[in-house]
Amino acid sequence: MTDTQILIESRPPSVANLLVERVEATPDAEAYRRPVPPASGQGPDDWASVTWREAGDRIFAIAAGLIDLGILPQERVALASATRLEWIFADLGIMCSGAATTPVYPSTNADETAFMLSDAECRILIAEDAAQLAKARLRRSELPGLEHVVVVEAADAVAAEGDPEGWVLSLAELEKRGAALLERDPGAVRARIDALRREDLATLIYTSGTTGRPKGVRLRHDAWSYMGRAIEATQLMRSDDLQYLWLPLAHVFGKVLTAGGITVGHVTAVDGRVDKIVENLQVVRPTLMASVPRIFEKVYNGVAAKAREAGGAKYKIFRWAAEVAREYAKASQDSYRRTGNRTVPFALAAKHRVADALVYTKIRDAFGGRLRASVSGASALAPDIGYFFSGAGIHILEGYGLTETSAANFVNPGEAYRTGTVGRPLPGTEVRIADDGEILLRSPGVMEGYHGQPEKTAEVLESDGWFHTGDIGELSPDGYLRITDRKKDLIKTSGGKYVAPAEIEGRFKAVCPYVSNVLVHGADRNFCSALIALDGPSILDWAKEHGMAGRSYAEVVAAKETEELIEGYVRQLNEGLQRWQTIKKFRLLPRDLDIEHGELTPSLKLKRPVVEREYKDLIEEMYEGAREA
Structure with missing residues (x-):
């Protein structure tokens, strides 16, 4: 032993x-x-x-x-x-x-x-x-x-x-x-x-x-x-x-x-x-912090939006540094996976040193300057955002677990972390992938059952202790897990193609610095659409620079200029998607989604049925006149 x-x-x-x-x-x-x-x-x-x-x-x-x-x-x-x-x-x-x-x-x-x-x-x-x-x-x-x-x-x-x-x-x-x-x-x-x-x-x-x-x-x-x-x-x-x-x-x-x-x-x-998070990070100067993806998304979007507002050379430097960070992170992680050492080509290392002095040090300082690692969980982090922070020296260790399994079942292991995965199973946790791709878990952390609901318990918990997570995933040969989607959230278009909305939503968050929440829809439809909520402070700052100072959030969102701005990011998103995954139409929501209206859980997960029900008219509007295949 x-x-x-x-x-x-x-x-x-x-x-x-x-x-x-x-x-x-x-x-x-x-x-x-x-x-x-x-x-x-x-x-x-x-x-x-x-x-x-x-x-x-x-x-x-x-x-x-x-x-x-x-x-x-x-x-x-x-x-x-x-x-x-x-x-x-x-x-x-x-x-x-x-x-x-x-x-x-x-x-x-x-x-x-x-x-x-x-x-x-x-x-x-x-x-x-x-x-x-x-x-x-x-x-x-x-x-x-x-x-x-x-x-x-x-x-x-x-x-x-x-x-x-x-x-x-x-x-x-x-x-x-x-x-x-x-x-x-x-x-x-x-x-x-x-x-x-x-x-x-x-x-x-x-x-x-x-x-x-x-x-x-x-x-x-x-x-x-x-x-x-x-x-x-x-x-x-x-x-x-x-x-x-x-x-x-x-x-x-x-x-x-x-x-x-x-x-x-x-x-x-x-x-x-x-x-108080921003203020506290400067005072506490932690070496370790756990978070949810929304915090990293907000930090990334805030930095990107400020750079865009500065315009000219500063925005070009940020965009260049962001790409260098992603390239560096991918090369470094790939090298570690192959050799156990983090080595990158000399030219890339030289560019990284310059970008570090110009951009990355400021980002690390915003987290207190001593952060050794940050654990991210509760929902998926967009890989492009993860690679950006990794290359900037903020090491995000994604993990995975559920309420029914006491939260922690997988976590990325320190130096060997791989962006886009949730790492390897904790010691004592068993995992297997079912024929339909569902992740099954067994460990001492698995629940006894649902209180007073034996029928619900039997639906997810087998007699030998295997728990059906409802998540779809893939295991690498050396045990790293990648979550592809919720089993119940997979979209099947009317053309018979399966689409993972969370993957597309995550990509859009990495592309658009003004997005707060996005919901991709398309079940039984002949194309995918999206409901997009924008981040208030970021889009209002953009509006000031574009002749809309003093307008409310709803007025800015309704403006033609804002729609054209977001349309550009949707086109950028679509360039990297398969044809059946692309967003053909979208609508901007009049306000951001929140916990108070029941659209987000307290851990900031999207409640799809609630949002789709609340904005049913906008969804139907996008499909009016569309020929269903």
Whole structure:
């Protein structure tokens, strides 16, 4: 048995055990950093450090507080909050109490929040603030089993008329109750941890489905301890890393990062405010950051748009540097695949040095200047954008996983990463490709099933543990996986040709610096069309330079000049596509797609049925008079 196999097989039953091991091994080492507003109220936030011992004390106090409130093993505690350090402490406190966490995105409306809390039979809700408390209060009559709401922001933990006595309390009060219990019974939390079994429920997390009610995914304690040890074995995270964590922790991608951080023992700076990312990168200067493709797309589009606005020589330099970056990345990665060394032709290396001085250093500085690697997941990154950043020295390690498989199943391995693939399977994960191209997975991270839905579970989970992902992919001879599309999202035109919309959408994002979201349509039609939403700041900046200053987003999008601009990029896209893949017609949407209108999931995935239903008239307009084959 190899060292890696031993590491995986010797894992403890739960991430709670890994936490105890970490606190005992490095109690005084820095564990987390959190933003603190400056005393002057001006300038960037300061950052305060928390040691593993301090983190462990707070987590145990929360766990003991939950025990004092009467929570029993495997009962559910909901957690509705944006990403912040208290989210991590609360989640770990819930698991250390033996209970199971039901994460809720803070953007979830009251109706869906009530559904999840009711379906999961949550006894306690840990809510970030008054807004999250209000959702529970609004639907309290539908939640008779909800006994307490614990509010993170102490000032918002205010009881209202009609609230049962003790129904609302602050997180500080919960921790105080926990500290008192630990004084009376110092071993109360350790007893709960010691009693945890691998098969016990740790997380009941609801998928942000594209249609209908979300399904509750049951993940065992063993899933998270496996993920922690598997990440450690890949050396994706290192003990000397400083990770910047802003991703939604209500998503499994965010949760798996916390498991890896505890196992490896590196420092994590936590702040979920998306509007602070640019500022925080300059202050935190991380060596590691996980993200979703949309962030890299926005950075790339922003840089490209600024260069275009500058015009003349600057725009020519950027376009030249972008092509050099892609050429360099492809040559470097190909060389590493063949020889194990990153070598490129002398002439290309010389061009790269010049482009680095003119362009790439500024891009790296925007990420803090120390970024060793960035993990990208949740959806596909357009290869051209990936190659651009790779050549610029921002190494994006794409990964792949699903809520039903605890987020991480594949990841690109450090120096050996290959843009356009999601890497190789984590140790302990098995993969096979079905006859129809569907990816099947089996690992300790695979879910127990869908909560209360055995029929739905049977549709995707075989009795021997193989999970049907619904994704189509290809495996290279040495185990690298390339995702080609969602099985259910493949388009078959009326001419009988199959089209992968995600591939075309990704290519367009790499071509057009003004696009925010794009949906390719064409099922049972005789040609493909597209609905295109533009990035507000980028297109408005372009509009100012073209005589449309002061116009609204909708007015700019409706302008003939804007349509002609985007039409040029569509033609550029079509040059690299097969005839049946080309976009014959497109429409610009009057606003960008967003979570609030239900068009994107909280992890920014496109909800195709919702968008196609909402803009049905625009789609039909594109096909009016078209002869169907």
